[in-house]
Amino acid sequence: MIHHISFPASDPYRVARVLAELTNGQYFEFPVTPGAYMVNFDDDHGSALEIIPADRVWLPGADEVDVGSAEPAMNCSGFHVAISVPVSRERIEDVGAREGWLVRFCDRGPFQLIELWVENRFMIELLTSSMTPAYLTFMKPETYGDWLKEVQHSDRELHAIR
Template sequence: MLHHISFPASDPYRVARVLAELTNGQYFEFPITPGAYMVNFGDDHGSALEIIPADRVWIPGADEVDVGTEETALRCSGFHVAISVSVSREHIEEVGVREGWLVRACDRGPFQLIELWVENRFMIEMLTREMTPAYLSFMKPETYGAWLHEMQGSDVALHAHG
């Protein structure tokens, strides 16, 4: 099951606003990096789009994914995907080791996942059967909005279209 995709845009706010309108979704700031936004579809699958500034890319940080600039990233990308899978964490780790790819379990706070860095440059966030329910619960617009409000300690506008 595909849960979310991230991609770069020259004007992330505008892109998020338009895509929220077209999907009858809601858009929020995405605090991973300044200027990033998330469009949440509000469906039962936790479907979302993450839009990051065009000059940002996902890089493997010390413990989990981080955001870098095009100049520092060399071979990394501003695109990633989150999927739920039926295989175990151990199997994902075995495959990552076998292929020589960075693989690690990460705690994102409200949910856990496994980062698999394909060819050590493109990140796939993998959610096992055990991890998926927490992710789906967190990705409800009202839950994500409340979390963002708590994290930022300020009023967060819920932008809904429909």
């Protein structure tokens, strides 16, 4: 069970406000460092997103984690997370358009999702209530394992043809 994820943003307040809106959550200041925010989903799992300023990094402190400064992050990131949201595809598209962030519907084959490119820097995959069941079915180890075997078999056949 993932309870929270932390990621950087150029404008943590704006990102927290938008993500709280899309998750029906609430956002609060996050006192670990000035300018950080937390979005709480108000669910039974304690799910939350921690958004810290882009020029901050987590460091191993003397007794526990600490926050330090870093050079501004590159424009894009390897970070991404998939979350289920209680709003519609149309709502996500409207909010993305309002914020000027890239939003696109994607069919990944076994499931569908919506890419929300926060600050046009990193991707959050959003699953509406109608998309979540297919994702949950696909991510069961046996289903994913069978799919992976299929993909690997197809790749071997393609390499044999070349």
